[in-house]
Amino acid sequence: MSESAPRTGRGFAAALACVIGVHAALLLYFAPPSVMFSKQPVVALDYALHVYQVDRASAAFREHHALWAYDPLLLAGQPAGVVEDLTSKGTELFVIALGGLGVPMGLAFNLFIVLVHLGLGVTAFAVGRLLRLERASTLVLYALWVALWFFDSFLHWSWWVGMISWSWASYGSVLLIALLYRTLEEPRPSRFAWLGLLAAGLALVHPFIVLTLAVPCLALYARSFKALARRDHALLWLAAGVAASTALVWIFPLLRFRHYVGDVDTFFNATLSFALFDSLDLLKDGRQTGAPARTLFRTLAFVAGGVLLWRWTKRGDRRALPLGALVLSALVLAYGSAYFWHGRQTQPYRHIGPAMFAAAVPAAILLWEVFSPRALRAYPVAARLAIGLLAVVALPRVVRTVLHYVPDLLPERVLRAKADVLSSALVGLSEPKPVRMMHHGPLPYQSAIRDWLRENHRGRGRVVVADWVLAEYLVVAADVPILGGIVERNVPHVDAHLFRREPDGNLPVPELERYLEDYAVGFVIVFGDFGPLDARRELLEPAEVVGGHRIYRTRREPSYFAAGSGQVTEQAVNRIRVQELSGPAVLRFHYLETLACRPDCSLSKQPIPGDRVGFIRVETSSREIEIYNAY
Numbered sequence: 001m002s003e004s005a006p007r008t009g010r011g012f013a014a015a016l017a018c019v020i021g022v023h024a025a026l027l028l029y030f031a032p033p034s035v036m037f038s039k040q041p042v043v044a045l046d047y048a049l050h051v052y053q054v055d056r057a058s059a060a061f062r063e064h065h066a067l068w069a070y071d072p073l074l075l076a077g078q079p080a081g082v083v084e085d086l087t088s089k090g091t092e093l094f095v096i097a098l099g100g101l102g103v104p105m106g107l108a109f110n111l112f113i114v115l116v117h118l119g120l121g122v123t124a125f126a127v128g129r130l131l132r133l134e135r136a137s138t139l140v141l142y143a144l145w146v147a148l149w150f151f152d153s154f155l156h157w158s159w160w161v162g163m164i165s166w167s168w169a170s171y172g173s174v175l176l177i178a179l180l181y182r183t184l185e186e187p188r189p190s191r192f193a194w195l196g197l198l199a200a201g202l203a204l205v206h207p208f209i210v211l212t213l214a215v216p217c218l219a220l221y222a223r224s225f226k227a228l229a230r231r232d233h234a235l236l237w238l239a240a241g242v243a244a245s246t247a248l249v250w251i252f253p254l255l256r257f258r259h260y261v262g263d264v265d266t267f268f269n270a271t272l273s274f275a276l277f278d279s280l281d282l283l284k285d286g287r288q289t290g291a292p293a294r295t296l297f298r299t300l301a302f303v304a305g306g307v308l309l310w311r312w313t314k315r316g317d318r319r320a321l322p323l324g325a326l327v328l329s330a331l332v333l334a335y336g337s338a339y340f341w342h343g344r345q346t347q348p349y350r351h352i353g354p355a356m357f358a359a360a361v362p363a364a365i366l367l368w369e370v371f372s373p374r375a376l377r378a379y380p381v382a383a384r385l386a387i388g389l390l391a392v393v394a395l396p397r398v399v400r401t402v403l404h405y406v407p408d409l410l411p412e413r414v415l416r417a418k419a420d421v422l423s424s425a426l427v428g429l430s431e432p433k434p435v436r437m438m439h440h441g442p443l444p445y446q447s448a449i450r451d452w453l454r455e456n457h458r459g460r461g462r463v464v465v466a467d468w469v470l471a472e473y474l475v476v477a478a479d480v481p482i483l484g485g486i487v488e489r490n491v492p493h494v495d496a497h498l499f500r501r502e503p504d505g506n507l508p509v510p511e512l513e514r515y516l517e518d519y520a521v522g523f524v525i526v527f528g529d530f531g532p533l534d535a536r537r538e539l540l541e542p543a544e545v546v547g548g549h550r551i552y553r554t555r556r557e558p559s560y561f562a563a564g565s566g567q568v569t570e571q572a573v574n575r576i577r578v579q580e581l582s583g584p585a586v587l588r589f590h591y592l593e594t595l596a597c598r599p600d601c602s603l604s605k606q607p608i609p610g611d612r613v614g615f616i617r618v619e620t621s622s623r624e625i626e627i628y629n630a631y
Contacts, residue, residue, distance in 0.1 A: 012135060019143045026150050027117050030438040036114050040441040041106035046162025048472035049486055050088050054109055055476045056080040057092035058099060059573040067092055068253045070592050070629040072571045073481045076519055077590035078493035082257045087165050089249050090205030113439065116168040120149055123175050127361060130178035131319055141364035145171065147297040148360065151401050154352055157290030160437040169206040170353030174361065176202060177216050181322045184224040187232045196239030204246040208346050212354045215329035216322050223321060262490035265344035275335050283425045288349060296401045298356045305359035308366040323358050330355035407433045445547025446473050449525065452546045453478045461522025461558025464498050481571055483519055492612035493590050506532035513539055518608065520558040520588045525551050562586040562615060574629040581623055587616045596630035603627065
């Protein structure tokens with residue numbers, strides 16, 4: 001053993017401890033233990049929607065061993081878990097499994113997020129081992145992945161906004177390609193088994209990752225086709241079959257209710273011009289790329305990775321095909337799919353995530369080759385001076401990128417006029433300080449409104465909620481019927497969403513009055529600047545201001561009956577109970593084909609103007625009935 005070996009070992013250990021320490025410190029900052037190990041789930045932005053999805057799937061599974069349900073508490077009744085949660089099935093099953101062990105739903109949901117954060121480092125080292133990277137290059141890969149995870153605008157946006165399933169699938173896809181490469185190079189039954197398990201996990205947690213993996217998987221298989229034994233072909237197709245079988249979790253309800261599936265092309269539809277804007281840290285459309293634009297480490301990975309992939313290709317390195325195919329196909333999907341209707345339905349810009357994680361693998365090797373201490377010592381003085389000058393020039397962008405996500409370290413802005421608070425393509429979010437993009441549970445105003453509704457709602461109709469995140473939170477936490485939630489829901493039941501009809505609720509008075517009556521509205525909750533709804537005092541009367549949100553009562557007493565009369569005594573997942581029913585009745589709940597009625601009653605659809613779904617018509621002589629989802 002050479003004399004320098006121990007020092008090299010100590011140096012690697014110190015560097016490894018440093019990278020792990022930075023990863024841990026950033027994770028503790030962005031995902032505080034007090035939040036992540038609480039029984040209250042993370043509810044920032046899309047997480048509120050996913051909590052709703054998990055809650056409804058858990059309820060359906062407890063009673064019927066299904067992952068979908070009819071939910072009368074949202075949008076006057078909608079099929080929960082049929083269309084909107086295709087990419088949340090893995091999360092739902094994880095939470096259900098832990099629930100079977102006695103773990104509270106909120107804590108189980110948070111633990112899924114924590115595991116995705118922690119899996120980053122483990123996966124980086126697994127990829128390094130499978131692709132035979134030197135340990136120093138693997139450590140650089142881990143560090144580069146940490147930089148991308150926390151300081152790339154898309155990846156940080158993804159795990160912060162609620163795309164936690166795709167966040168895991170993004171780096172998990174690189175692991176699958178690395179494992180497939182090693183399996184085909186050195187076939188062993190155990191590797192095929194691991195390949196099947198990993199592919200199934202990825203397909204279950206986020207089915208769209210199959211689109212990312214199709215080209216590199218087929219390219220690897222085509223290259224090894226003739227060299228594989230019959231047993232290996234069979235094992236590979238068996239692994240693919242195991243992965244495809246995960247579609248059985250969601251495919252049948254989706255096919256059964258496919259007539260309810262609408263367009264979902266609102267977000268992440270970047271085109272070719274965005275590639276230029278991204279590389280220059282310029283924001284064109286936050287809905288298509290996430291905001292703000294911070295792409296320093298991504299650009300470094302693409303440029304450095306591209307250089308080494310080109311070198312590998314010229315010298316015949318067999319790792320060039322899987323990584324190059326993954327990077328290129330993902331980039332084509334990210335910037336080219338938006339030109340086609342089917343591509344837009346998958347929110348294709350998301351593929352930029354796997355592309356940058358894959359590009360980081362060859363980039364890490366090149367960066368260590370160029371900037372290792374041994375390489376720097378070997379450069380002539382002029383080259384070292386040039387590197388130093390480039391580092392000085394790059395440092396402000398590095399600092400600007402990092403500090404955007406750690407705004408507590410930024411200096412306080414001096415504001416003397418309204419013009420000092422601006423938003424631009426260079427900023428993306430309003431100054432003086434960026435938003436703290438970290439995990440959190442229910443905010444004080446959300447809890448306060450929940451408590452107010454629990455005390456004051458008392459069964460008085462439905463609640464229109466302008467704040468979509470608050471609406472998704474309340475439908476679970478307050479257990480009251482809500483008209484609201486994410487505006488872009490791709491089912492026709494969203495016709496019951498006031499702010500889908502008109503963004504600020506500014507309907508003409510007769511039309512608004514008809515809406516409030518049709519959907520049995522008892523309360524309206526708005527926030528922000530005073531708007532058209534605040535001026536509708538002939539229809540709404542002020543009730544309370546809670547947490548900066550203005551709560552109004554409808555002046556007209558709401559009724560769930562468009563025809564006939566009675567009393568709705570219970571609304572719960574898969575169930576509506578009615579007492580004192582008189583005459584053929586039309587209930588102001590959305591109809592669903594799988595609904596049934598007991599005792600001695602029948603249901604049919606009652607068309608309603610302005611609503612594509614229609615309400616429930618009941619024919620019965622009974623005074624007390626239960627409407628339930630018969631599956």
